[in-house]
Amino acid sequence: MADVVVALEQPNKIKKVLQKNASVAFVAGGVAGAVSRTVVSPFERVKILLQVQSSSESYSGGISSAVKELYKEEGIRGLFRGNGLNCIRVFPYSAVQFLVYEGSKRFLFHVDDINNDQKLTTFQRLFSGALCGGASVLATYPLDLVRTRLAIQTANLRKLQKAKAASLTKPPGVWQLLCDTYLQEGGIRGLYRGVWPTSLGVVPYVALNFCVYERLREFVPSQSAYMLTIGAISGGVAQAATYPFDLLRRRFQVLAMGQSELGFHYSGVADALVTIGKTEGFRGYYRGLQANLFKVIPSTAVSWLVYELTRDSIRAL
Incomplete structure (x- = not known):
């Protein structure tokens, strides 16, 4: 009789563990994303500005010079312009990533806290990472699009005419940008403009990030x-x-x-790749990379650390 009771209780126990782990992954992932992006917000904005300018219109003098120039033009608020929206976007974006990754491990490959002696293969990690990367893009892409536009609309881009710049002294807010994009650019299609090249970048990036981190994690102690x-x-x-x-x-x-004003026009991803190569050379493909590494390296480091610390803290409650 006792064996029967244990057998009946086991599925409920497993269900509760999985539900708890899903909630922990979601909350810890969201907190990690918001904290890490705030830390590197000035580099994020400089990177976006560098990416959307032509080679003759870029900030000069390196990353520190670009940050100083942006600060001189717009003050401390300019360095963090769009960060509030970025945190609103990044919380679910990061939360969905960790939630889907942990879910993929458990439900597709049957690796979870109940049988944690098992480990994912490299392919399984890459697949799970790609899955969570794609899910996070679909869940939060309209906010990412608006955040990008918010980041550049007040910048002192070299090709903007003075009259045009003057009209942007009081730029539209997040809600107005969302509404304008939806109404003027084809509805849902406008809100997801650029989602294909975004997915081409985010999916392999997240897959590699999760795979490399978890592989290296096997060889290091649990120290910050x-x-x-x-x-x-x-x-x-x-x-x-x-x-x-x-x-x-x-x-x-x-x-x-x-x-x-921005100086480029592409009919699709293939056309963009060819055009950038012709007009900007090989270096054009990596415009803003230095600024992005200034952002990504500390951001990813802080994100993983905050995720693990937050996850362990919640589980200890």
């Missing part, structure tokens, strides 16, 4: 310094490998804002 280090390595490797598509992501997001 080690977790920061391998988080930085995983983010740097993943970003360097997929950066050209991140550049395409930003450019496609702002095409409809004014093609003549």
